[in-house]
Amino acid sequence: MQCSFVEHRNYKVVYRRYASLFFLVGVDNDENELAILEFIHLLVETMDRHFGNVCELDIMFHLEKVHFMLEEMVMNGCIVETSKQNILAPIQLMEKTS
Template identity: 45%
Template structure:
């Protein structure tokens, strides 16, 4: 299972954090500090897997890729394949590149909602649900199209909108 997905810059500032189990805000901040400390101290020629027993408990690993000024990090348990997660990170970054035309840190900062939508199309509840960048983009574009026309506005969701209209 995927326990967390993190994007942080090379100064340790978190840009996207998604924990798939309940973790208190204080614990999340502590985790981010420790993860950054571990990643920033590693040489570029080392593998992209790090044991994370001290951070998340037994049989956990950090799987990460460093692109330009960003670290893309997935925290996994022993049920996940490290190489599979590296491929998943590649799919995530390729999808972001397709969406933002050579994604950079500012794209993530100013479009965090879109980034979360893309991540949610790839991983849901800690389980991988889609590994095709093209399929993810198609689903995300459909969601954004619905948001633009207002069909995903909470007032228009069945039940809420119906209740409002029936009282008018």
């Protein structure tokens, strides 16, 4: 596991690597870096649950689903949902109806 924080002017970039994937989140200096790392980890776990072992192709070919997951997790810049089941429920419902 590798994680890093980079500060630049009044902002921070929090990033984490999972195999060949890098996830980056830009935040202001008031944000808690560890909370952002937990958010990244939750996102990756949620994508793993949906796609199996998530890879670049899953994200590239199903970008709308990844955006939908993020929209379920974050609203107005705040994390509002942390339950993987609740995040994936609307996506699973849409897949059943199509």
